[in-house]
Amino acid sequence: MKLQGKDIYLATLERSDYKTLWNDFEYDFENPSEELNLGYSEEKADEWFNEIQKLQGNLHIRLGIFLNAGNVIGDIALQDIDIKNRKCSLGMGISKINNRSQGYGQQAVKLMLDYGFNYVGLERISANTLEINNAAQKSLEKCGFILEGRERKSSYLNGKIYDKLCYSILKDEFKEKYINISSLK
Numbered sequence: 001m002k003l004q005g006k007d008i009y010l011a012t013l014e015r016s017d018y019k020t021l022w023n024d025f026e027y028d029f030e031n032p033s034e035e036l037n038l039g040y041s042e043e044k045a046d047e048w049f050n051e052i053q054k055l056q057g058n059l060h061i062r063l064g065i066f067l068n069a070g071n072v073i074g075d076i077a078l079q080d081i082d083i084k085n086r087k088c089s090l091g092m093g094i095s096k097i098n099n100r101s102q103g104y105g106q107q108a109v110k111l112m113l114d115y116g117f118n119y120v121g122l123e124r125i126s127a128n129t130l131e132i133n134n135a136a137q138k139s140l141e142k143c144g145f146i147l148e149g150r151e152r153k154s155s156y157l158n159g160k161i162y163d164k165l166c167y168s169i170l171k172d173e174f175k176e177k178y179i180n181i182s183s184l185k
Contacts, residue, residue, distance in 0.1 A: 003063070003115060005107035010076065010115075013064040017072045018049040021064075024073075024095035032158055033133050061120070065094065065108045073099045076108045078116050078125070087124040088116065101135055109143045110178065117171045126168040130155055137165060144177040145169045 003010040013021075022045035052062050062077035074094035081088040092108060094100050116122045127145060129136040141147075145167035154164045 001063070003111040005111050007068060007102075008073075008104050008107050009066050009068065010063040010108060010111050011066055013049075013052075013062065013072070013075060015046070015049050017064050018052075019045045020072050021045075021075060021093075021095050022048065025093075026095065026097045028097055028100070031133060031135060033130060033136070034157070061115075063112070065092075065104060067104075073104060074108070076112050078112060078120065078122070081120070081122075083121075085124075086122050087126070088122060090116075090125050090127045106139050106143055109139065113143065113169065113174050114178070117174050123171045124168055126166065128164050128166055130157065131163040131165055140167045143169070144173055146173070 001010075001012060019042055022042060052060065056062060059081055060077050060079050061081070062075055062079075064072045065074040065076055066072050073096065074092065076092040077090070078088045079091050090109065090112065092105055092112075094105055113125060116125055126148075127140055129140065131150070137147075146169065147165060148168050149166045151164040151166065153161045155162045
């Protein structure tokens with residue numbers, strides 16, 4: 001499977017891609033979005049790959065974000081898919097800091113939303129981010145997500161407690177914003 005955007009494409013991740021993402025990951029001390037994990041070896045990437053493969057296609061759909069030249073730079077997932085209620089959450093990460101804030105994430109989100117709404121049959125996709133992650137907030141809003149609420153003091157990260165912001169986009173809102181897939185490129 002390959003979903004093509006302007007500068008990136010989404011495709012299946014192989015074990016070697018997980019190792020590349022694992023080894024390339026750069027922690028952003030200015031804009032943290034997850035705990036700083038030190039000391040994990042490359043074997044942890046194999047565990048990550050195995051864990052994701054168990055859930056792939058059932059509970060999650062995770063794809064790699066690749067530059068058009070073929071380099072893997074991140075991953076994106078429809079997570080906790082609830083087919084009965086036609087909803088899920090979206091998660092994404094880009095490994096290297098210099099590949100963030102380049103528009104690649106927005107392209108990936110739009111492609112994954114199109115896939116989720118038009119091929120999986122979802123009606124609602126949610127996403128969460130910390131109050132300090134301004135880049136993620138701007139990106140979600142540019143992609144059509146609407147801020148629904150705030151979970152006050154719900155995430156403890158690196159010795160501080162933060163609010164979690166809860167966003168969502170509905171299929172009808174997506175269709176209104178993006179008439180067809182060609183407008184995503």
